[in-house]
Amino acid sequence: MEVRFSEDRFQEAWQELDGPELSGGWQLFTETMGIQIYRLYDEQTGLYQYKIYGNLADCPADLCADVYMDLDYRKKWDQYWKALQEVESEDGVIYWEVKYPFPLCNRDYVYVRERRDLDINGRKIFVILAKSVTSPNCPEKSGIIRVNGYKQSVALESDGKSGCKVFMYYFDNPGGMIPSWLINWAAKTGVPNFLKSIQKACNGYKQYKQQKSS
Template sequence: MFTDEEFEKYLKELDNPDLSEFEFFTESTGVKVYRRYNKTSGLYDYKTIGGIDVPVDTCFAVYTDLEYRKKWDSYVKELYQFEEDGKKGVYWRVAFPFPLSNRDYVFVRETREFDLNGKHIYVCLGRSAEFKSKKEKSGVVRVNDFLQSMIFTSDGNGTKAFMHYYDNPRGMIPTWLINWAAKSGIPGFLAKMVIACNSYDKYLASKK
């Protein structure tokens, strides 16, 4: 799905993020967000860098646990992994506020772990992909231009994280509204994720 070169590229960004084409956007709870303008779509892609005050193993487990995501993320309406012709994919339907239509995503995701310079690093790469079995649904807008890559390592007690994110939600949504929503949406997602991490042991215990 993803090449060794793609993983190596993101590994380098953890300690030396490439921000040459990005501008500072916002900062919240120790996490800095940078953005880059896309002339074609009128939207931005984002890079976030900062610390999350939870152990890295827990942070990675929560981020990749699709079943748990449905418990703590109220915007998730459907989320599951599937397989088609030996290729694994993820289907994700997201609730948008009224009167906007829900959006859905079909994408591939791959995780790898690395030991580099004395650090154990988790990398999770995801991007849009087409699957014949996942046709567009009536009343739901398909987001077919999506990228989300996350890199985690320990900063001693908590987690040092890097994220690169872009999506084009399509439909009749003004670009200024999408860009405005990102300013609170990205830090908001990270804040909810911290809460989810702190409740993860309790969730796992409830499944036994």
């Protein structure tokens, strides 16, 4: 498989756990439930890039990484998925359709991802990177808007207790005529709610795996 992500991307992601890199215009957007969300205006698209810092209690870092990577399990806990499957197993290409509220059209993504379990001077850190790609197996569909420019970085490390520290970088261009207030609302409420869903999913993962294997 071709190299999708540079070594620098993995290094940059885990280093954010040691201290936010906020130079260049990043501004605090909102803080809720111990989660800080920063944003940076992207002049090319008129949209914002986001960085999220927080903690997930009772959610070990390795478990959180496993849950994050498990596509079948995501169908159990993510209420917004409409379609989710690996379409090119050799190259790890994933197709994902997301439900949007009426009257907006659903969005879909075609992306690749890579997970690395790092040992940084004895620290166990889990990094997952994802980005949009094009695939002949995933042509655009009528009535669904294809999201381009999707980029995500996630870094996870034990918080020294029973949970983990989380860093997430996120950007996508949802396309279409979505009002800015809705995008802002989604960023302010959607990210904390997503992390809460991940936390709940971690708590139920052991039972899910047992049921699946029985």
